[in-house]
Amino acid sequence: MADPKERATMIVFDGDLDKAMASFIIATGAAAMGKQVTMFFTFWGLNVLRKDNVISGSKKNFMEKMFEKMMPRGPEKLGLSKMNYAGMGPKMMKKMMKNHNVSSLKEMIEMAQELDVKMVACTMSMDVMGLKEEELIDGLEYAGVASYLAEAEDSNINLFI
């Protein structure tokens, strides 16, 4: 079993652009230092992992379709937790990131996958919000809270973001 110093877990709950960036900056940084990193995406955090598609409506009931439409589809559609200003804030933030050669969130997600960050989608949240596996990006694992706890108990760094 790995040393707790060599492991980190994060629960990505919020699904805002800025909080998602913070979690991937920490995750890729930790993975680059050789740590085993696991990110659990739950509730609004699942939106970070969405593909920009609409799936066949017949698989969803009315409320699930409403949630599907109203929640942001993937890293390029997320809002900011503050100063969102109907989407102007994220545009400005992205421009300022680009000016300073900071990777986009989409690039950070790809980098995390290359660095073998384990990305887990919370199946209970998916059920409640009506999200299907075919709406989420490839390369994810699917699990529940017990799986999170098993990893978190062996990690010194455990964050809820």
Add this chain to the structure above:
Amino acid sequence: MADPKERATMIVFDGDLDKAMASFIIATGAAAMGKQVTMFFTFWGLNVLRKDNVISGSKKNFMEKMFEKMMPRGPEKLGLSKMNYAGMGPKMMKKMMKNHNVSSLKEMIEMAQELDVKMVACTMSMDVMGLKEEELIDGLEYAGVASYLAEAEDSNINLFI
């Protein structure tokens, strides 16, 4: 003294329905696995523990009465951190939880108490917000930050929610 792997603490700060659910899902999951779990409720998180009563006004000053009125009273009155839409969001979320046989927040709180999750109300926050013990559910402990830190230092899993 218990192994840090066998303990978990959470600070419940936000008091939104979704974040409160996340914290109780983690707390009851960890307790079911045999861990000692402590939840510290502070600031808006105290609203999760409120009973749906109004107490005698004579014990509160003007601002305390305003806070009492404006803050949600208990698990069935909480809003969502996102997509709240003046209360429609929580209604939809609760319906979707029911459809998937997910317990309500009220049931999760009862389950946590049955599983001996220690629930602590932050006395400093209660003072500042004018909340009295008779407004909160039974079975709580009352303590401050030193008590939190004493438990957190012995736990691997420490979350701020």
Add this chain to the structure above:
Amino acid sequence: MADPKERATMIVFDGDLDKAMASFIIATGAAAMGKQVTMFFTFWGLNVLRKDNVISGSKKNFMEKMFEKMMPRGPEKLGLSKMNYAGMGPKMMKKMMKNHNVSSLKEMIEMAQELDVKMVACTMSMDVMGLKEEELIDGLEYAGVASYLAEAEDSNINLFI
């Protein structure tokens, strides 16, 4: 190297008055108990550390000037994460804190510095948001995510606030 029980780290991300207070209450409490405490201020959390000054515009581009103007300048200008009511909420909260002899956020920051809490400003966030060292209070360190991770891996208490 210090015992992980004797260390605590916090990422201060949100920069709301209430969350900033929670982080400084924990930080000063932990430091008073003899722990080594490090606070990393990133994204909106940097606003907690701002001085109430406006710096020479010539050092900033248009968007940086906009962010400079629109983000709160320091502990006395922060809003609440809930019940902000265009600034009335923070006024009420401050009054209620004063009534109960709770220190102001400004005083808590000074106390943290006296107790040798290490306060680190995230340089990447400063770049992205266009914040300069001369806009932040004295006594800070400047570092990035690798520095955070190096400290967090040795701490039992790691919070994201």
